[in-house]
Amino acid sequence: MVKIPYGKGDFKRLRTDGQLYFDRTELLHELEAVGEQILFLRPRRFGKTLWLTLLESYYDIGAADQFETLFGDLAIGxxxxxNRNRYFMLKWNFSVIDPHGSHNDIAQRVHDHINDSINDFTIRYQKLLTLPIAIQSGNALSSLSRLLAAIRPLNTPLYLLIDEYDNFANEVLTRRDKGRESYHELVESEGVIKTVFKAVKAATDGLGLERVFITGVSPVVMSDITSGYNVAKNISQRPRFARLCGFTGEEVMQLNQQIALECELPEGAAEEAMSLMQNFYNGYRFSGADTTRLYNPTLCLYFWDEWQQLCRYPNELLDDNLAMDKNRLRYIASLPMGLR
Known part of the structure; x- marks a missing residue:
């Protein structure tokens, strides 16, 4: 029986537990060639975090002994x-930042999160580090500078992963109480988002940060910080990377056939399920030059998990985890001519 990884976004866990994974690792060659600072945008719950954990497992200098287990039977294996297992890895997840309160409140949470990630870094690589990294409370950018200073003598560069870079900023923007005003405080010259990305940009200029991979849902925040971080290459609509996240129609049909077989359903059951998923989930196209339609993996995994366990379709075809919150609906409804 195929193991459906519904609600799970950790590549290492998927692979060690023998759960479903559709191989995308052949794209790593082209990703390395396309640029060192990459922005990749997709809707919510579209597999972005899973991809970042794959990058983390593949490039981590401390995970070389796990390479065969995690990648041996995949294309990249x-x-x-x-560059396999060549980097120190640092990861920030901006979806955990609480968007409520003043700009100073949010800024402090951003600094705390970055400092926490650097503290985790020191623990993770303590056997490889030869210099201490002093965490500067309230000034995570100073902590980042100290991290880079500590790794430069080791000749092992840093790879920074930033998940959901625009998450808390988008939440601030859609707040009912002074949302736009608070948002502009975040992205203006002294705003915390702009200052963080200015520091990241500076760190790539020979200071030890070699690669950056950023995920999010929209280019708006990146555009609004203007020169703060104008070096990322947006590959979101490039045809070659269209299927980096999400499931193709062929893959969806493959799983439908497997579950229909497991449940001993009559002939045509897989095709019927495919028709239902096409009607309700349709298929995304992220590049005008590529006709490949991709299905949201969270919706597909939700559907398969229910179908496999009960051998019937779920009562509710929309996963509640993808439901849009009321504040966002109100915000969209209030902008008949778009944000200006």
Whole structure:
């Protein structure tokens, strides 16, 4: 029986538990060639976090002994890039930042989150580090500078992963109470988002930060910080990377056939399920030059998990985890001519 990883976004766990994974690792060669600072945008719950955990497992210098277990039977395992297990890995997840309160409140939470990630870094790589990294409370950018200073003598560069870079900023923007005003405080010259990304940009200029991969749902925040971080290459609509996240129609049909077989359903059951998923989930197209339609993995996994366990379709075809919150609906309804 195929193991459906509904609600799970950790590549290492998927692989070690033998859960469903559709291989995308052949794209790592092209990702390395396309640029060192990459922005990749997709809707909510579209597999972005899973992809970042894959990058983390593949490039982590401390995970070299796990390479065969995690990647051995995948495309990249048969033909790895020279950068395999070459980096110190640092990861920020901005979806955990509480968007409520004043700009100073939010800024402090951002600094706390970055400091926490640097503290985790020191624990994770304590056997490789030769210099201490002093955490500067209230000034995570100073902590980042100290981290870079500590790793430079080791000749092992840093790879920074930023998940949901625009999450808390979007939440602030859609707040009913002074949302736009608070948002502009975040992205203006002294705003915390702009200052953080200015520091990231500076760190790539020979200071030890070699690669950055950023995920989010919209280019708006990146555009609004203007020169703060104008070096990222947005690959979101490039045809070659259209299927980086999400399931193709062929993959959806493959799982439908497998579950229909497991449940001993009559002939045509897989096709019927495919028709239902097409009607309700349709298929996204992220590039005008590529006709490939992609299905939201969270919706598909939700559907398969219910269908496999009960051998019937779920009563509710929309996963509540993807429901849009009321504040966002109100915000959209209040902008008949768009945000200006």
């Amino acid at each position: 048969q033909n790895p890039t020279p």
